[in-house]
Amino acid sequence: MIVVRRAATDADLEAWIQVRRAVLPNESAGTLTELRQREDPERLLLIAELGEGLAGSGLSVRSDISDRFFLAPRVLPNRRRRGVGTALLRELVAHAESYVDEVSLVVEDEGSRAFAERFGFREVGRQVEQVKVLGEESPVAPLPAEVEVVTVDQRPELLREAYGLASQGYADLATDRPASISLRQWLLEEATLPKGSFVALAGGEIVGFSGLLEHDNPGTAEDGLTVVRRDWRRRGLALALKQLELGWAAGNGFTEVVTWTQTGNEGMRRLNEQLGYEYRGVAVTMCAPLPLPLDSDRS
Numbered sequence: 001m002i003v004v005r006r007a008a009t010d011a012d013l014e015a016w017i018q019v020r021r022a023v024l025p026n027e028s029a030g031t032l033t034e035l036r037q038r039e040d041p042e043r044l045l046l047i048a049e050l051g052e053g054l055a056g057s058g059l060s061v062r063s064d065i066s067d068r069f070f071l072a073p074r075v076l077p078n079r080r081r082r083g084v085g086t087a088l089l090r091e092l093v094a095h096a097e098s099y100v101d102e103v104s105l106v107v108e109d110e111g112s113r114a115f116a117e118r119f120g121f122r123e124v125g126r127q128v129e130q131v132k133v134l135g136e137e138s139p140v141a142p143l144p145a146e147v148e149v150v151t152v153d154q155r156p157e158l159l160r161e162a163y164g165l166a167s168q169g170y171a172d173l174a175t176d177r178p179a180s181i182s183l184r185q186w187l188l189e190e191a192t193l194p195k196g197s198f199v200a201l202a203g204g205e206i207v208g209f210s211g212l213l214e215h216d217n218p219g220t221a222e223d224g225l226t227v228v229r230r231d232w233r234r235r236g237l238a239l240a241l242k243q244l245e246l247g248w249a250a251g252n253g254f255t256e257v258v259t260w261t262q263t264g265n266e267g268m269r270r271l272n273e274q275l276g277y278e279y280r281g282v283a284v285t286m287c288a289p290l291p292l293p294l295d296s297d298r299s
Helices: 010-023 030-039 084-096 110-118 157-161 163-171 184-189 236-250 266-274
Strands: 002-006 044-050 053-062 070-071 102-107 122-133 149-153 196-200 205-214 219-226 256-262 278-289
Touching: 002 084, 010 044, 010 157, 044 084, 044 219, 084 102, 084 122, 102 110, 110 256, 122 266, 149 236, 157 163, 157 184, 163 184, 163 205, 163 219, 184 278, 196 236, 205 236, 219 236, 236 256, 236 266, 256 266
Parallel strands: 070 102, 219 256
Antiparallel strands: 002 044, 044 053, 053 070, 102 278, 122 256, 122 278, 149 196, 196 205, 205 219
C-alpha cells in the first residue's frame, strides 16, 4: 500500500533529504536546519512510503515564475513503476490548485520526461549544468579604477542592499516568463559562503554581485547569482567577480564549482566556458495547465 503524508517531523525531513540525494546525487539537497528556515504556508513537503519502507518525496512551492507552482515528485529508483510518482503528483497538484492554474517541474532523464508528458507537461526551457574543476586559477582581470570589491563576509549588510540588483538579474534570466524571488528567499538562499561571495561598488553604489553557495557534496561549491548592473555591463565585472570566487574556492579546500545556466543565456555560458567550466547535465523545465489529467497511470 502507498501512503503519502506531509513531512512534519525532523525524521520526516531527514528522509526527504535522503530521497533527494538519492535521486539527484549531483545537486544539493540542503540540511534539516535549512528546510526549517524555509518553512512557508505555501510550501508543502511530502513523504511517500510503500509498504513499510521509504519510497519517495514531494515538493510543491511557488515558483520563481510567480503565477506558477513548482512540483517535484521524486521516487527512489528501486520503488519506481508502482504508482508512487502518481500518488505524490496527485497530492502536490491538489495543494498547488489552491493558488495557481499552472504548474512546472524539472526532468533530467527520459523516464521522468515520459511520466510528465502523460499528464500534459510540455517543455518550456532548459538549463545546462557546468562544472569547473579547480586548480591553479588565473589572475583576476583588471577592474575599472573606480570599482571597489568587498565580500559579503566583510560587509553583511550588502546582501540585503544587493536585492534590487538581484531582482534586475532575475528579470533578465532566459526563462519563458519573467522570474523573481522574494527578499526573504534571497537572504536565506544566496551567498551562503559569504567569504567567497563578492560585491562590486562604484561611488558607494552596488554595480555587480556574484554569490557562492554551500553544497552537500564534499569539496563542492555552487555558483549563486552573478549579475552586473545594466549600465556597467561589458566592462569585465562579471569575469573578475567569478575569478575572485574561483580563486577563493580553490584556496579554501574546494575542488569544484558547479552552476546551472539557462539555454538562451549564451553570454554567461560563454563566460563560464572561458573560465574552464565543462558541461555535465541538462535539466528540462516542463509546464502544464491545471487541472491535470490524473488517472490510474503508474510510475
